[in-house]
Amino acid sequence: MGSVYVPPTRLAILEADTPLPGIKAKYGSYGGVFTHLFERACASLNPPQPLPALLELSSHNIVNDLNAYPDPETIDAILISGSKFSAYENDEWIIRLVQYTRRCLEGGRVRVIGVCFGHQIVGRAMGADVGKNTRGWELSVVDHNLTEDGKKILNVEKLAIHQMHRDAVFTLPPGAISLASTDICAVQAMYVPGRAITVQGHPEFTSDMVKEILEMRRYGGIIAQDVFEDGMRRVANKHDGVAVARAFLRFLRE
Template structure:
């Protein structure tokens, strides 16, 4: 795949007020991440100035979708919604993902909810984990393929989930695991790459979510404090995003 990469970002949720004011939406968050990753690749032919043509689609409220002929890749964002629900917009998203899986040119990136949707569309179980939430910066143990794609031996990444993909679809290469989530990433060459964590998150975004969910009673005070204690720890979002770009650029 050659630059500019025509990436359609499917927004599966709306961020909280602070994040929305700064980035406009999760599409803006991912544009910022991928632009930083393009500059960090140290490839003389690729930079944030020439690497991308972004388009953004609201698949929840407007249920908009791109024409595959006009794009090279699809990125599915995270979401507060459950990937295993059968709301009409989720079923429509599932149909779209299955359509993309059936062709061989347009590639997909899935993050958190997007990772789970791609797993579900590939025929494996997704649902609520018995082990509870993973939140804030946590370690992921990488496989050899994960180390190759992300360019490092270890990975620390922001998490914000209690839903998981329970097993790997056929032909998928494993990218990593954690004690509470054995399917932290999936890869099929030329088809898709997914990750359960949030490379696009930073301490500001996660702190806003933590405060909001603590106020709602979703996270108790102990969970909230433990997560806030880790929220500014170094994380490898750029390394993961560079892996996304390597996947899109590989022959």
């Protein structure tokens, strides 16, 4: 008997920000950045798969258009991107995003992936405590402490991915399984079986992207010189973004 055809997962990328000029010139939007990540993840599978065989991607700018959300009936999953905004703020578009995320989580069919700001939005939608981390910034490639569940779900023994955050999820929401932590941030990744998978880091970032963001934030006075230099020292370190994206693919197909 031949294998059963499984149609591609309809994944809506909810863009919660606009990339900096260098990233925008190369990828267009964060939808383009995540497309690039998933292309590499699909190519790294054994055997390699073309992206369209596994995912049907769409992008939705939810900051500037409150009506940009896809009808949950027309999709199988959402991915909430990172953002320069804070997930605990009460701007109208953030409230709308939390409500939409909660609707997807509670509906039971549409799966949810959260990345950085998206991770925090999922935490907020599930009732976790989200806020500014008094321990400061996490930037560039950071080593994570994996739980046993984290090793299984992410299918790695060690994990290092790019970070770019000062906000954090402080408490693991009810029903979520902890996958990873760092000394600065205890809730680095979480998993709700059949419902959600989230990471505080940025599997989609490359060293070039992070260099541009670090330089912009240093010139803008957002990060101090010593923090900038520390980040630049680790910006080209090996990281496991593609392994995390493979875990996202498994989650979407499980």
